[in-house]
Amino acid sequence: xxxxxxxxxxxxxxxxxxxxxxxxxxxxxxxEQQAQALRDAFGITTIGDLAELKVVKWARAIRTMAGAEAxxxxxxxxxxxxxxxxxxTFPASDPVSVQSSITRIEVAPEKVDASTDHQAATSIxxxxxxxxxxxxxxxxxxxxxxxx
Numbered sequence: 001x002x003x004x005x006x007x008x009x010x011x012x013x014x015x016x017x018x019x020x021x022x023x024x025x026x027x028x029x030x031x032e033q034q035a036q037a038l039r040d041a042f043g044i045t046t047i048g049d050l051a052e053l054k055v056v057k058w059a060r061a062i063r064t065m066a067g068a069e070a071x072x073x074x075x076x077x078x079x080x081x082x083x084x085x086x087x088x089t090f091p092a093s094d095p096v097s098v099q100s101s102i103t104r105i106e107v108a109p110e111k112v113d114a115s116t117d118h119q120a121a122t123s124i125x126x127x128x129x130x131x132x133x134x135x136x137x138x139x140x141x142x143x144x145x146x147x148x
Contacts, residue, residue, distance in 0.1 A: 003016075003019075005028070006027065006028055007019065007022075007026050007027060007028055008025070008026055008027070008028055010026070011026045019047055020046065020047055020048035020051075021046050021047075021048060022046060022047050023035065023045060023046060023047075024038060024044060024045070024046065024047055024049075024050055026047060027047065038050065
């Protein structure tokens, strides 16, 4: 570790054992006012005292454990339900728009005549012919000219 980046210039020549007993102002960026506040609030005078401060240890433990903690099962379940709902609303199988500027269909797709595109179209036509006495549709299922 490059000790010179974490302690002031006056403490560069000291080993770690000596730094433990050094005043907290030996830490780079620690002002005399901050050191006085630590002394008044917690009775801390040295780097070692600061390292042994109970609340600092608790804070480090919480941060360490937070990184290892698994997500609560409730939030995982909610996330899965949300993912499923979005997938049902916007399925991945939806065709991708060629251009984002397309906002409407200019030409309607060709539609099959519902009277002939039915599984029982032949029997329905036969029944209609029997009831009316004449065919309503032509040979290909289209209406005859002049008929409504």
